[in-house]
Structure formats: structure tokens, C-alpha cells
Amino acid sequence: xxxxxxxxxxxxxxxxxxxxxxxxxxxxxxxxxxxxxxxxxxxxxxxxxxxxxxxxxxxxxxxxxxxxxxxxxxxxxxxxxxxxxxxxxxxxxxxxxxxxxxxxxxxxxxxxxxxxxxxxxxxxxxxxxxxxxxxxxxxxxxxxxxxxxxxxxxxxxxxxxxxxxxxxxxxxxxxxxxxxxxxxxxxxxxxxxxxxxxxxxxxxxxxxxxxxxxxxxxxxxxxxxxxxxxxxxxxxxxxxxxxxxxxxxxxxxxxxxxxxxxxxxxxxxxxxxxxxxxxxxxxxxxxxxxxxxxxxxxxxxxxxxxxxxxxxxxxxxxxxxxxxxxxxxxxxxxxxxxxxxxxxxxxxxxxxxxxxxxxxxxxxxxxxxxxxxxxxxxxxxxxxxxxxxxxxxxxxxxx
Amino acid sequence: xxxxxxxxxxxxxxxxxxxxxxxxxxxxxxxxxxxxxxxxxxxxxxxxxxxxxxxxxxxxxxxxxxxxxxxxxxxxxxxxxxxxxxxxxxxxxxxxxxxxxxxxxxxxxxxxxxxxxxxxxxxxxxxxxxxxxxxxxxxxxxxxxxxxxxxxxxxxxxxxxxxxxxxxxxxxxxxxxxxxxxxxxxxxxxxxxxxxxxxxxxxxxxxxxxxxxxxxxxxxxxxxxxxxxxxxxxxxxxxxxxxxxxxxxxxxxxxxxxxxxxxxxxxxxxxxxxxxxxxxxxxxxxxxxxxxxxxxxxxxxxxxxxxxxxxxxxxxxxxxxxxxxxxxxxxxxxxxxxxxxxxxxxxxxxxxxxxxxxxxxxxxx
Numbered sequence: 160x161x162x163x164x165x166x167x168x169x170x171x172x173x174x175x176x177x178x179x180x181x182x183x184x185x186x187x188x189x190x191x192x193x194x195x196x197x198x199x200x201x202x203x204x205x206x207x208x209x210x211x212x213x214x215x216x217x218x219x220x221x222x223x224x225x226x227x228x229x230x231x232x233x234x235x236x237x238x239x240x241x242x243x244x245x246x247x248x249x250x251x252x253x254x255x256x257x258x259x260x261x262x263x264x265x266x267x268x269x270x271x272x273x274x275x276x277x278x279x280x281x282x283x284x285x286x287x288x289x290x291x292x293x294x295x296x297x298x299x300x301x302x303x304x305x306x307x308x309x310x311x312x313x314x315x316x317x318x319x320x321x322x323x324x325x326x327x328x329x330x331x332x333x334x335x336x337x338x339x340x341x342x343x344x345x346x347x348x349x350x351x352x353x354x355x356x357x358x359x360x361x362x363x364x365x366x367x368x369x370x371x372x373x374x375x376x377x378x379x380x381x382x383x384x385x386x387x388x389x390x391x392x393x394x395x396x397x398x399x400x401x402x403x404x405x406x407x408x409x410x411x412x413x414x415x416x417x418x419x420x421x422x423x424x425x426x427x428x429x430x431x432x433x434x435x436x437x438x439x440x441x442x443x444x445x446x447x448x449x450x451x452x453x454x455x456x457x458x459x460x461x462x463x464x465x466x467x468x469x470x471x472x473x474x475x476x477x478x479x480x481x482x483x484x485x486x487x488x489x490x491x492x493x494x495x496x497x498x499x500x501x502x503x504x505x506x507x508x509x510x511x512x513x514x515x516x517x518x519x520x521x522x523x524x525x526x527x528x529x530x531x532x533x534x535x536x537x538x539x540x541x542x543x544x545x546x547x548x549x550x551x552x553x554x555x556x557x558x
Numbered sequence: 559x560x561x562x563x564x565x566x567x568x569x570x571x572x573x574x575x576x577x578x579x580x581x582x583x584x585x586x587x588x589x590x591x592x593x594x595x596x597x598x599x600x601x602x603x604x605x606x607x608x609x610x611x612x613x614x615x616x617x618x619x620x621x622x623x624x625x626x627x628x629x630x631x632x633x634x635x636x637x638x639x640x641x642x643x644x645x646x647x648x649x650x651x652x653x654x655x656x657x658x659x660x661x662x663x664x665x666x667x668x669x670x671x672x673x674x675x676x677x678x679x680x681x682x683x684x685x686x687x688x689x690x691x692x693x694x695x696x697x698x699x700x701x702x703x704x705x706x707x708x709x710x711x712x713x714x715x716x717x718x719x720x721x722x723x724x725x726x727x728x729x730x731x732x733x734x735x736x737x738x739x740x741x742x743x744x745x746x747x748x749x750x751x752x753x754x755x756x757x758x759x760x761x762x763x764x765x766x767x768x769x770x771x772x773x774x775x776x777x778x779x780x781x782x783x784x785x786x787x788x789x790x791x792x793x794x795x796x797x798x799x800x801x802x803x804x805x806x807x808x809x810x811x812x813x814x815x816x817x818x819x820x821x822x823x824x825x826x827x828x829x830x831x832x833x834x835x836x837x838x839x840x841x842x843x844x845x846x847x848x849x850x851x852x853x854x855x856x857x858x859x860x861x862x863x864x865x866x867x868x869x870x871x872x873x874x875x876x877x878x879x880x881x882x883x884x885x886x887x888x889x890x891x892x893x894x895x896x897x898x899x900x901x902x903x904x905x906x907x908x909x910x911x912x913x914x915x916x917x918x919x920x921x922x923x
Contacts, residue, residue: 293883295813318884363887364894365752370884428683429912431727439911491872494901498685499706501905503757504750526752526905530898533879534887541883543823 162456164235172235179243182208188244192419194524196367197246199324203279205246210277216253223261223273230462233406241411249321252276252283256329259346259395263387272348286316286330286349286373287396293318294544296331297340297393301375303332303347305382305389310334310347312355312378318538322358322371326351335390346392348384355379363534365527366504400540407475408458408482409535413451416489420444423496423525434496443495447488454481473552476545483535483542490532493525501526561843566622567631573608574632578639584892587640587754591895595712596756597643606671610636611649619657620666626846629784630791634842637795640895642754647708648675650788654781655717655734659770664715676713678704678737678760679778686908688778689729693762695720700735700743700765710758711748714739718760718767719774732774735767742766753902754895779853783860786907787845790863793871793903794842796896800878801831803893807882824881831877834870841866858920861913867903868910875900 164172187205190197197205209215217233219225228236240247248254253276260268275281292299301314312332322328328349335343351358355378361370387395421444424435434440461474494501504527536542563571582601590598605611613628615621623629629650636645652675653668667673682705684690693702700720710716716737724731737744743765748758771777808819808828818824845863848856875897879886886893904910 288884291812293813298813362889364889364898366889427685429685430687434685437911439914443911487876495904495909495911498909499680499905502706502751502753502902504752526902529901530752533876534884536880537883537887542880543821546823 164231168231168235171232172239175236175239176243178212178214179239179245182212183243183245184208187246191246192244194528199282202246202249202324203282206248206279209248210279215248215277216257218254219257219273220261223257223269224277230465231459234410234459234462237406238411238414241415244415249282251285251320251325251329252281252327255285255399256283259329259386259399262398263346263395267383268348268386281327282321282325283327283329284319284322284325284351284371284373286319286328288318289315290317294541296396297344299331299333299344301330301332302336303334303345303380305334308382310380310382310385312347312349312375312380314375316373316375317361317370319358319371319373320369322351322373323360323368328373329386331392331396334392338390341393343390344392344396345389346386346395347380348386349375349378349380353378353380363531365531367527367531401475407539408454408478409486410451410455410458410482413482413486413489414455416486416493417444417448417451420489420492420496423493427496427498429498440495443492447485447492450481450488451485454478454485457481473549476540476548479540479545480536480542480549486535487529487532490525490529494529497525563627563631567627570609570613570628571631571635574605574610574635575638577604577608578635578641582639582641584890584895587642587895588889590642591750591754596750596754597712601641602643603671605643605645606669610645611653611671612669614650614653615657615665615669619654620662620669626787626849629788630842630846633788633791634795634798637792637797637899638799640754640796640799640892640899644674644709644712644755646785646788646792647677648673648713651675651677651781651785652713652717654784655770655777656736658777658781659734661736661770674709674712674714675717676707676709676715677717678707678710679717679719680705680707686912687727688782689727689732689775691719691721691732692726693718693720695722695733695735698766700737700762700767702762704760704762706757707746707760708755708757710746710760711756716744716760717770718762718765719778720762722772729775732778733772734770734774734777736770737762737765737767751902753898782907783856784849786860786864787842787849789903789906790842790845790860790867793867793900794838796899796903797835797838797867797871797874799896800874800893800900801835803896804828804831804878804881807885811882818881827877827881831874834873838867838870854920854923858917861908861917861920864908864913865910865917868913871900871903872910 187201206215214226216225217228217236219227221227257273257276260272287296289299289301301312301316303310303312316330328351330347330349331344332347333343334345355376357374359372360368361372362368421435424440425433427434429437458478461478610632612621613623613632616624649668653665655677657665664673681690681692682703693700693704700718718735718737719732720735722731722733743763745761746758748756750756805828808824809817811818819828841863844859848859878893879897882893885891888894
């Protein structure tokens with residue numbers, strides 16, 4: 160048992176730190192720290208910076224142009240990225256679709272789509288959830304019917320994150336309605352510019368436009384855009400979901416968030432003393448910090464096992480549940496910390512203060528972030544679904 | 559013992575609930591939220607005609623209510639419908655401060671629905687401390703900065719607290735002034751609020767106003783007691799809506815071939831929400847029913863309610879969103895606004911921890 164990083168891991172961490180210090184543009188990290196939108200252009204710029212270093216695809220094998228990091232290296236990168244307020248890598252193409260193409264795609268699909276993911280030619284979004292198929296994803300209804308060299312697709316997807324930026328969408332579609340739900344699903348790659356596709360924004364409760372509805376009306380998709388075999392899509396979807404759950408604990412985000420809470424609470428005054436000196440508030444912070452320290456070690460234990468070849472299954476569900484609870488608790492602390500300044504909707508509104516304030520840029524978005532991050536325990540398999548998995552595996556003796 | 563509303567209060571509740579159900583839909587409110595002034599004058603006027611504002615004042619003040627349960631009935635309905643018009647800040651806090659200072663002509667205008675007020679008391683570093691006033695008055699000139707002043711841009715007059723003497727945290731030495739919206743040296747930097755309505759940062763640079771009282775702390779304490787109770791009632795109404803929406807959703811939304819409410823993991827949490835609703839209702843009754851008791855008893859009940867509503871409100875807002883799933887994250891769905899109202903209420907008149915500490919201090923007194 161040794162809780163410290165090896166010399167190689169420490170050297171890697173130093174390299175990542177130096178990269179963040181030298182290559183991450185300040186205007187970009189400022190935006191992330193203040194909870195601002197990076198936008199498509201900013202996101203693509205960060206991808207290009209990472210790609211230039213060879214770090215855009217940490218989990219890809221080297222033969223496809225990836226960094227082929229092990230789980231501990233990926234963890235170190237994610238932790239440093241969060242600490243430096245780096246943008247996250249948009250995961251849909253690079254972390255979710257790519258592993259499926261690498262394992263199940265044809266040689267032609269790999270040769271065509273993978274380089275375009277790295278050089279930023281395509282922006283992918285994910286067509287999984289439907290209005291009636293959320294937690295119960297296998298009940299999806301979007302229909303694809305074979306017609307010569309094409310599939311004709313009709314139906315609707317929802318919660319399509321950043322679909323407004325995407326030129327491509329990977330979709331789960333029903334190709335056989337007459338068999339068991341899981342056995343009639345296929346995995347299709349669809350060009351968003353195809354006639355019959357309509358994208359409508361969904362405005363979230365914090366006023367942001369990050370998700371969309373996507374409608375398909377007689378959309379023609381060439382059969383060469385089928386990944387793997389027809390009606391085997393559920394297998395690929397499940398494989399993809401295991402990749403969706405990397406960095407599931409969000410330790411880096413929580414650590415950065417907790418630092419922000421403390422910074423605010425040291426500046427904010429309550430009853431003539433810094434809020435951080437208030438025993439009730441200090442107790443709230445300490446409780447979360449205690450939980451986070453333990454979860455951070457749980458995360459490393461599971462990552463180390465994965466790096467040694469063990470496959471995280473039920474442990475990933477545990478990290479998702481505990482990780483989201485902790486992140487949401489930190490969001491809650493941040494909104495408490497800023498007091499009445501949690502109420503304004505616009506961060507720029509409280510500039511020009513003539514007194515010491517919590518950094519006004521930090522006070523502005525904390526309540527909006529609190530509301531936005533309610534999504535953490537809903538998407539990617541809600542915490543109820545995760546608890547179901549844990550209970551089934553641990554109490555029922557196998558998945 | 560009798561927990562029934564009087565006939566008059568029942569009638570007011572019924573007519574108010576009917577009006578808001580018919581005229582204040584999610585779509586209507588979302589349109590109001592986008593307006594430059596953050597409110598609907600039509601809704602304000604019509605609710606004034608229904609007696610909503612008159613119910614906040616005693617007969618001596620020109621109204622027809624003014625007691626704890628008159629006010630709680632009104633605000634529970636406003637909360638149930640997620641009303642964003644500034645009845646709390648303009649009518650109740652502003653109006654009752656003017657009434658306490660004998661400005662009967664302006665109170666009459668307020669009850670008639672033709673006046674808008676803002677109370678500029680909190681400051682950038684005062685957080686929830688009512689005694690913290692740094693804004694100064696010297697030779698009749700007001701100087702300072704007021705933070706998150708609700709309804710500031712819409713107000714015809716601002717009621718401004720200023721320190722005439724003493725240190726920044728002294729209860730004595732705080733005066734209240736009535737300042738016209740176009741007074742020289744007054745600037746307002748307005749912004750929308752996350753849960754609807756608007757507020758602003760108010761800067762006072764040698765502003766002149768009319769002295770209302772030199773014992774501002776006493777007037778503010780009494781009116782903020784009313785307002786905190788009213789806030790609890792408003793939040794109770796919002797929590798009731800969240801609970802009802804969630805209950806309905808669990809019965810209709812199907813996943814895995816059955817209504818999700820049939821999953822025990824959700825059913826038990828729904829039951830916990832319903833239990834907390836009863837606790838919250840009783841806490842509001844305790845606060846409203848003790849408003850005219852001696853100050854310590856009054857304030858213990860108010861702090862108890864605000865603390866309990868803070869805890870139960872968080873549970874109900876978060877659990878309602880979680881059990882709905884993604885739909886509750888969308889601005890088009892009623893719960894999104896209601897959940898924001900519930901959570902942001904914790905940032906008014908002292909949060910959960912503030913009132914826990916106040917309850918402890920009052921208990922020891």
C-alpha cells in the first residue's frame with residue numbers, strides 16, 4: 160500500500176502542469192472559472208491546442224493517433240485540467256463514438272472518421288434519449304427502414320447536448336420492431352445536413368442553450384453509415400456507455416469547486432467575521448471536504464485496478480452516485496456563501512463595487528451553476544438507475 | 559383551537575387562486591420574465607383590485623387585514639402560482655414601512671395599486687445582518703451603496719436606510735428616508751433575478767430625501783418580521799406546487815412499462831416530501847399565529863419557520879427535479895421556475911443557517 164504517485168507519474172504530472180501553464184490561454188481559463196460559455200470556436204481552439212500536443216484523445220490507442228494513457232495518467236490529466244480551469248474535451252465524438260468505431264467499425268469507417276475527429280473536421284452529437292425513452296433507453300422508437308442503399312429514418316431524439324454545433328450525429332434507431340427491445344436496435348451515423356432533420360433548442364432553467372430536440376422526417380442515410388451489424392446496436396451502445404463513465408467521479412471539478420467556495424467564504428462577511436469563521440458554514444465545508452478526500456481515494460483505488468486490467472463495473476456506478484452528490488453539495492455551498500448576491504441573474508451586474516466583495520465575477524454564476532448541475536444526477540444513467548445496478552449486482556450475485 | 563380560515567380569508571384565497579390559475583400560466587409568466595421591467599402592470603392592478611394589497615394593511619392603516627393570517631393567505635397563493643410581481647418588496651415591506659411612519663396618503667395609493675416602492679437597506683457586505691448600515695447621512699445628504707435592491711428601477715420612491723450616528727453594526731442611529739426616483743445623485747444599476755423580477759445596485763451620492771424616522775431599526779425589525787413570515791408562506795405555496803407536480807408526474811410518466819411512482823425507491827421519497835409539507839405548513843402557522851406576541855416569542859417562531867422552510871424547501875426543490883428527470887430542467891416546464899423560487903427564497907431575510915443561529919440565540923435569551 161503506497162498512497163503516493165510513482166516517480167514516472169510525478170514526472171507526468173509536472174509535464175501536464177507545465178503544459179497547462181504554457182499552452183492554456185488565459186482568456187479561456189477565465190471563462191471556465193467564471194462559468195461563461197466557451198462557444199464552438201473556443202472549444203475547437205482548445206481541441207486544436209491539445210491535438211497539437213498529441214493529447215486530444217487520451218484513451219485512444221496510439222495506432223489511431225491517440226495518447227494511449229493508462230487510467231492513472233488520465234486521472235492526473237483530468238485533475239490538473241480542472242485545477243487550471245481548462246475546458247473539458249467535448250466527449251461525444253472523441254470519448255464516446257471513437258471507441259465504438261475502433262472496436263466495431265469497418266476499416267473504411269475508421270480511416271475516414273477517426274482522423275476527422277482529431278483535426279476537428281466534424282463535431283459529433285449523441286442521438287440516444289427520446290421523449291419516452293430516458294432511463295429506459297431500450298424502449299426507443301426512432302425507426303430506420305431499409306430501402307435499397309439507404310435507411311429511411313423517422314422519429315425524435317431529445318437532450319441532444321450541443322447539437323446546435325454538430326454536423327454529425329450518432330444515433331440508436333429501431334430496425335426491427337418485432338423482437339425483444341434490445342435486439343432490434345442499430346447504430347447509425349447521420350449527417351445533420353441531410354434534408355428532413357430539424358434541430359430545436361431546449362432552454363434550460365438557468366437560461367442556457369446546451370441541449371436540443373432533433374427531429375427526423377424521412378431522413379435518407381446511406382447504408383455504409385451503419386456501424387457493425389444491423390440489430391446489434393444495443394451491444395455497441397452499452398460498450399459506449401462504459402466509456403461515457405470515465406472521469407465519472409469528477410474529483411477534479413469538486414476540488415476546484417471546493418477551492419472556490421473557500422475563497423468566497425474567506426472574503427464574505429457574516430456578522431462582522433469572515434463567513435469561513437462561522438461554525439455552521441465551516442462545518443458544512445468540512446463535511447464535504449471529508450467526503451471528497453475519501454472519494455478521491457476510492458476513485459484512485461478503482462482507477463488503479465482498471466490500470467492493472469480490472470474492469471470497473473459496479474464501482475463506476477458507486478462513483479457516479481457519490482461523485483454527483485458531492486459536486487452538487489459543493490454547488491449548494493457556493494450559492495449559500497454569496498448570500499443575497501446569489502439572486503442576480505447576470506454576473507456583470509455587480510461590478511463597480513466600492514467595498515470588498517466576494518469576487519463579483521464568482522458570485523454571479525454560482526446559483527445558475529447550482530441549478531444547471533442538478534443535471535449531473537439525472538443524465539448518463541440517473542442516480543436511481545445506478546443504485547439499481549449496484550443493488551442488483553451486489554445483492555443479486557452478478558450482472 | 560380552530561385551524562380553519564375565517565370566511566373573509568377563505569374568500570380571498572379562493573378568488574386569488576382562481577384568478578392566478580386562469581390568468582397566470584407558465585407561458586404567460588415566461589413572457590413576463592422577458593419584459594424589460596420584469597413585471598406585468600396589468601397583473602399588479604388586477605390583483606390590487608382583488609384586494610391582495612389591502613389585505614396586507616390594518617383598518618387603521620386603510621386596509622382590511624394586516625394580521626399574520628391575512629398576509630400568509632395572500633403570499634401562499636402568490637407562491638403557489640410563482641408570481642414575480644413585487645408584492646413582497648413594494649407592497650408589504652415598502653407599504654408597511656410607510657404605514658409605520660404615518661405616510662397614510664402614500665399607503666392609500668399603494669392599496670389602490672398606483673404606487674411602486676423599493677426598500678434600499680441591504681449593503682454589499684451586510685449579508686443578512688439587519689443592523690449593518692454603512693450608508694451615511696450628514697447634513698441631510700445620503701451617501702453610500704445599497705445592494706440587490708428589489709424593484710429599484712420600477713419604484714416611484716425608494717425608502718433608504720442611512721446611519722446618522724454610531725458604528726456600522728449599531729442598532730441605534732439608523733434613520734429611514736423617502737427618496738424620489740429622480741432625486742439628484744441617485745443611480746440605479748438594474749439587473750434581472752434568477753427567479754424572476756428585477757433588482758439593482760443603488761448608489762447614493764449626496765442624495766436628499768424626506769426623513770421618515772430616526773428609529774429605523776425598530777421599524778425595519780417589525781416589518782422584516784412580517785416579511786420573513788410572508789416569505790415562508792410564499793415558499794410554502796411554491797413547495798405545494800412542486801409536490802403536486804411531482805405527485806402527478808410519478809403517476810403518469812412510464813418507464814420500463816409502468817408508472818415510475820410504482821417504484822418503491824421513488825414512492826418513499828414522495829412520501830417524505832408529503833411529510834415535510836405538513837411540517838412546513840405547521841411552521842408557517844406557528845409564525846403567522848405568533849406575530850403579535852412579544853418580540854422574542856415572535857422572532858423564535860419566525861426563525862424556526864425560516865430554518866425549517868429552508869431545509870424542507872431544499873429537499874422538495876431538489877427531489878422534485880430529480881424525480882422528474884430532464885423535463886424539470888427545462889424553462890418551459892412549470893417546476894423549473896417554482897424550484898428556483900423555492901431555492902432563492904433561502905437568500906432573502908436570512909438563510910437556513912442564519913435563522914438557526916438566531917433561534918439558538920433567542921432560545922438562550
